Amino acid sequence: xxxxxxxxxxxxxxxxxxEALRQQGNxxxxxxxxxxxxxxxxxxxxxxxxxxxxxATIVGRIRSMRLMGKLAFAHVEDGHGRLQLFLxxxxxxxxxxxxxxxxxxxxxxxxxxxxxxxxxxxxVSLNVKALRMIAKALTPLPAxxxxxxxxxxxxxxxxxxxxxxxxxxxxxxxxNPQVREVFKMRAGILxxxxxxxxxxDFLEVxxxxxxxxxxxxxxxxxxxxxxxxxQDLYLRISFELYLKRLLVGGLERVYEIGRDFRNxxxxxxxxxxxxxxxxxxxxxxxxxxxxFTEEMLRYVGRQVLGGSKLSYQGHEIDLGNAWPRITIADxxxxxxGIDISKYPDVNSLAAVMKxxxxxxxxxxxxxxxxxxxxxxxxEPRLIQPxxxxxxxxxxxxxxxxxxxxxxxxxxxxxxxxxxxxxNAFSELNDPLDQQARFEEMGRSLKAGDEDLHPMDEDYLRAxxxxxxxxxxxxxxxxxxxxxxxxxxxxxEVILFPHLRRREDE
RNA sequence: GGUCCCGUAGCUCAAUGGUAGAGCAGUUGACUCUUAAUCAAUUGGUUGAAGGUUCGAGUCCUUCCGGGAUCACCA
Numbered sequence: 001x002x003x004x005x006x007x008x009x010x011x012x013x014x015x016x017x018x019e020a021l022r023q024q025g026n027x028x029x030x031x032x033x034x035x036x037x038x039x040x041x042x043x044x045x046x047x048x049x050x051x052x053x054x055x056a057t058i059v060g061r062i063r064s065m066r067l068m069g070k071l072a073f074a075h076v077e078d079g080h081g082r083l084q085l086f087l088x089x090x091x092x093x094x095x096x097x098x099x100x101x102x103x104x105x106x107x108x109x110x111x112x113x114x115x116x117x118x119x120x121x122x123x124v125s126l127n128v129k130a131l132r133m134i135a136k137a138l139t140p141l142p143a144x145x146x147x148x149x150x151x152x153x154x155x156x157x158x159x160x161x162x163x164x165x166x167x168x169x170x171x172x173x174x175x176n177p178q179v180r181e182v183f184k185m186r187a188g189i190l191x192x193x194x195x196x197x198x199x200x201d202f203l204e205v206x207x208x209x210x211x212x213x214x215x216x217x218x219x220x221x222x223x224x225x226x227x228x229x230x231q232d233l234y235l236r237i238s239f240e241l242y243l244k245r246l247l248v249g250g251l252e253r254v255y256e257i258g259r260d261f262r263n264x265x266x267x268x269x270x271x272x273x274x275x276x277x278x279x280x281x282x283x284x285x286x287x288x289x290x291x292f293t294e295e296m297l298r299y300v301g302r303q304v305l306g307g308s309k310l311s312y313q314g315h316e317i318d319l320g321n322a323w324p325r326i327t328i329a330d331x332x333x334x335x336x337g338i339d340i341s342k343y344p345d346v347n348s349l350a351a352v353m354k355x356x357x358x359x360x361x362x363x364x365x366x367x368x369x370x371x372x373x374x375x376x377x378x379e380p381r382l383i384q385p386x387x388x389x390x391x392x393x394x395x396x397x398x399x400x401x402x403x404x405x406x407x408x409x410x411x412x413x414x415x416x417x418x419x420x421x422x423n424a425f426s427e428l429n430d431p432l433d434q435q436a437r438f439e440e441m442g443r444s445l446k447a448g449d450e451d452l453h454p455m456d457e458d459y460l461r462a463x464x465x466x467x468x469x470x471x472x473x474x475x476x477x478x479x480x481x482x483x484x485x486x487x488x489x490x491x492e493v494i495l496f497p498h499l500r501r502r503e504d505e
Numbered sequence: 506g507g508u509c510c511c512g513u514a515g516c517u518c519a520a521u522g523g524u525a526g527a528g529c530a531g532u533u534g535a536c537u538c539u540u541a542a543u544c545a546a547u548u549g550g551u552u553g554a555a556g557g558u559u560c561g562a563g564u565c566c567u568u569c570c571g572g573g574a575u576c577a578c579c580a
Binding site: 008009010011013064066067068069070071072073075084086088089090105106119120121123125139140141142143158159160161162163164166175217218219220262263264265267268270365367368371394395396397441489499500 | 532
């Protein structure tokens, strides 16, 4: 490909400047740089030191320029803030100022040395005595202007097209400071979850991503192949069955934070790969796990929000209170107007749903219909943190049955902001019951084929050695991050979300 | 996968079926306290792609590509 085709007109202009710098003996990408202060530290040191002389060498990216005859201003941004450069012919030398005007562009990384001072307009700035290019930007950043309104940087005409933002996240991050904040918050959430679990004697573990048998959730997997072993492998759809093997092995409290992969539709709350937290807690039941969940999210709120309140899409959500606990039966009764105890079989339930004008899936079990009722009529109403509990047995093959009610299991889901954020149960630890459930599930799935799950014989063998009673828990990190950062779309909290490949990639 | 909406300059956006434009960025010039600097001039387009209707298409139609919303799917 020729240079003409490879570069845009704007890029070719910058390429010429880069070449000119090289001709003059200035490496536009030097291997080492000097930095005495971050921009924020330089400003803080100047403010703290009264008006004492303060020499500083700062580095960063040029975000704005205002060029005059014998004077120029520029703002440089680094990871900590921004600092105005003041370049005056008298101090820098007329030739050096001209050099700056001729060869430096928005987006370039520079190293600037000088003395801190306050401009007539009152802004703490660096009176530059020496300036050096440390990384030339060939492509202009897709942003225009900064404005300071009440101390906040407002960026005008910035990159807004979601497709470009996701495909070129580097440009999005470089240009949209609020996007950087989302991912700092995400890191804070992960950090505080680990802190909380570590403080409660949990052991962080790592289990296989490539699995010979997938399980622990209902989803189609991605399939791959190991050449030497001549064996198909699946990217995990959950960690559950591996983590519970560890309880058999005597690890009482374990957790894993990692990636799950599900070969399903992509939408506002689903990405094919997503980050999950699962923990398993020996000798706890699902009620203990509910309390623990409340504590854990309260802790995260304190650490990353500094309190218990958050705002999600116009709703005020408070993590500080005990979460209301509603059985599935009561919730469906209240929000969908159906008393499911009166409809003990799939046909009668389907009939009453039809009477009420609700959509009824074909071939669904009674449990599946109840889940649909929850999804359509209950879930969207659960803005404040809420636990729904006691789920239908046939949609929960890994959960322990409710004593005295074989139709439900000890399972709960946590809801917030109108969607599901976590799923937990008193884990089934009876190997014979588990085998029966797998077989039952195998039969019902065989009818609809597609999602036929192979039975995990090794998991059953592990259970036969004896698994302590335990409570297990899973939570989508992406959705929690959506809530904490007030983002309506999961792609906004995933650095490089999955998009269809384009021809030019 | 179904339905609806969108794709115009590097970025943000205009343009009754009738000459493709503006602001910012860029380029040239002026300017020693600017901060969306200002002032003057100016470059930049296969309107996502390919067909079709029409005297004439950014605009209407078809197909395709990509994105968004929504539904379906996600025990």
